[in-house]
Amino acid sequence: MSLHDRPLAVVGVPGNRRLDLFLAAARAADLPEPVVVPWRDLASGPVALPEDALVRVDSPGGDVETERLLRGWTHDPDPYRAEGTADHHAGFRAALDRLARAVADTPGAHLVQEPEDLVVMSDKRRCHARLSRNGVPVAPALPGPVTDYASLRAAMTEAGWRRVFVKPRHGSSASGVIALATAPGGRIRAVTSTHLERGGGGSVALFNSLRLRTYTTEADVAAVVDALAPDGLHVERWVPKAGFAGRTIDLRVVVVAGRATHVVVRSSASPMTNLHLGNARGDLDALRTQVGPEAWGAATATAERAAAAFPRTLHTGVDLLVSPGWRAFTVCEVNAFGDLIPGVLHEGRDTYGEQLHALDTGRFPVPAPVSAAR
Numbered sequence: 017m018s019l020h021d022r023p024l025a026v027v028g029v030p031g032n033r034r035l036d037l038f039l040a041a042a043r044a045a046d047l048p049e050p051v052v053v054p055w056r057d058l059a060s061g062p063v064a065l066p067e068d069a070l071v072r073v074d075s076p077g078g079d080v081e082t083e084r085l086l087r088g089w090t091h092d093p094d095p096y097r098a099e100g101t102a103d104h105h106a107g108f109r110a111a112l113d114r115l116a117r118a119v120a121d122t123p124g125a126h127l128v129q130e131p132e133d134l135v136v137m138s139d140k141r142r143c144h145a146r147l148s149r150n151g152v153p154v155a156p157a158l159p160g161p162v163t164d165y166a167s168l169r170a171a172m173t174e175a176g177w178r179r180v181f182v183k184p185r186h187g188s189s190a191s192g193v194i195a196l197a198t199a200p201g202g203r204i205r206a207v208t209s210t211h212l213e214r215g216g217g218g219s220v221a222l223f224n225s226l227r228l229r230t231y232t233t234e235a236d237v238a239a240v241v242d243a244l245a246p247d248g249l250h251v252e253r254w255v256p257k258a259g260f261a262g263r264t265i266d267l268r269v270v271v272v273a274g275r276a277t278h279v280v281v282r283s284s285a286s287p288m289t290n291l292h293l294g295n296a297r298g299d300l301d302a303l304r305t306q307v308g309p310e311a312w313g314a315a316t317a318t319a320e321r322a323a324a325a326f327p328r329t330l331h332t333g334v335d336l337l338v339s340p341g342w343r344a345f346t347v348c349e350v351n352a353f354g355d356l357i358p359g360v361l362h363e364g365r366d367t368y369g370e371q372l373h374a375l376d377t378g379r380f381p382v383p384a385p386v387s388a389a390r
Contacts, residue, residue: 025125027073030054065122072330072371130329141185150325157250158171188353210244211224260281275320281303322350330375
C-alpha cells in the first residue's frame with residue numbers, strides 16, 4: 017500500500033516554516049493532506065490520531081505557549097532566555113510518552129521516529145555515549161559531571177585540555193554553547209551566542225543572541241557557566257576544523273532512511289558555524305571537487321554511521337567536523353530536527369520530499385496498515 021492510500025499525521029507548530037515545507041512536499045507528491053496535531057495539544061494532554069496513520073514529529077520550537085507547557089511553568093517563558101533547557105527536555109520526553117501511548121491505542125498507527133531516539137538526540141551526553149558505543153568517531157568528552165565553572169576548570173586541568181566546547185546538555189541551535197580557550201598566565205577567551213546581563217543583588221540572566229559575544233574575563237566566563245550548569249553541561253575537547261575558501265567549515269548532512277542525501281557546507285570565521293548566527297553556506301560543488309570522491313565518500317559514510325545508531329528513526333541531521341586535510345571525521349551532533357535546509361535538493365526532492373519518497377517506496381519499511389487486512 018502506497019502513501020496515497022494511507023493517512024499521514026504530523027506533530028508540529030501551525031504556521032512554522034518546517035511544518036509548512038513538509039505540507040508543501042506532501043501536496044507536491046499529490047498525497048492526501050496530512051493531519052496536523054499541534055504541539056500545543058500534545059504538550060498539554062492526550063491527542064487523537066487517524067487509524068492507520070504514519071506519524072511524524074516535527075520540532076516544537078517557535079511557539080511560546082508550547083514552550084510554557086513543556087517546561088511546566090505557570091508564566092510565559094522569555095523565548096530569548098538560555099536557561100531552563102532541563103525543564104524543556106523533561107516536558108518534551110513526557111509529551112513523546114503521551115504520543116507513543118496514542119499511537120499504541122490507535123489501530124494501524126505507526127511512528128516513523130522512535131520516541132526514545134528523539135529523546136537521546138536531544139540529550140548531548142546520552143547521544144555522545146550512544147555514538148561512541150556504536151563506534152562512531154566523536155570528540156573526547158569530560159567523563160564526570162560539570163557542576164560549575166570551578167569544576168570545569170579542574171576537569172580541564174586534569175585532562176590536560178586548554179580548549180573545549182561547553183554545551184548545555186539539552187540545548188539546541190548553539191544556545192548557550194561556549195567555545196572556551198585558556199592560556200598560561202590566566203588568559204581566557206570564550207566565544208558564545210549567549211548575552212550576559214547582570215542585575216541587582218548579583219543576579220545573572222542569559223539571553224540568546226544572533227550576534228556572537230566574546231568574554232575575556234574569568235568573572236564573566238564563570239558567571240555564564242555557573243548560570244547554565246544547573247540544567248546540565250556536556251564538555252568536549254575542541255577539535256580543529258578544515259578550512260575552505262579562507263574560512264573554517266563543517267557539514268550538516270541529512271540522512272534519510274540510511275542514506276546521506278542532502279548536505280550543506282557551513283562556513284564561518286568564528287568557532288560557531290550555525291547559519292542562523294550570520295554564517296554562510298559554502299559552495300558544495302566546489303568543495304566536493306576540491307576534496308575528491310574518496311574523501312567525500314568517507315565523510316558521508318561517517319554521517320550514515322551516526323544515523324545508523326538510530327535505526328528506527330526515518331531521518332536525522334548530522335553535524336560533521338572534518339579535520340584539516342580531510343584525514344579524519346568527527347560527529348559533533350545528531351539532530352532530531354536537523355532537516356530544515358531549504359533550497360537543497362536530492363534528485364529533485366527537498367529533505368521533506370525525500371522522507372516521503374523513502375516511505376512511499378519502502379526504503380524505510382513500516383508495518384502494513386490494519387485496513388489492508390480487512
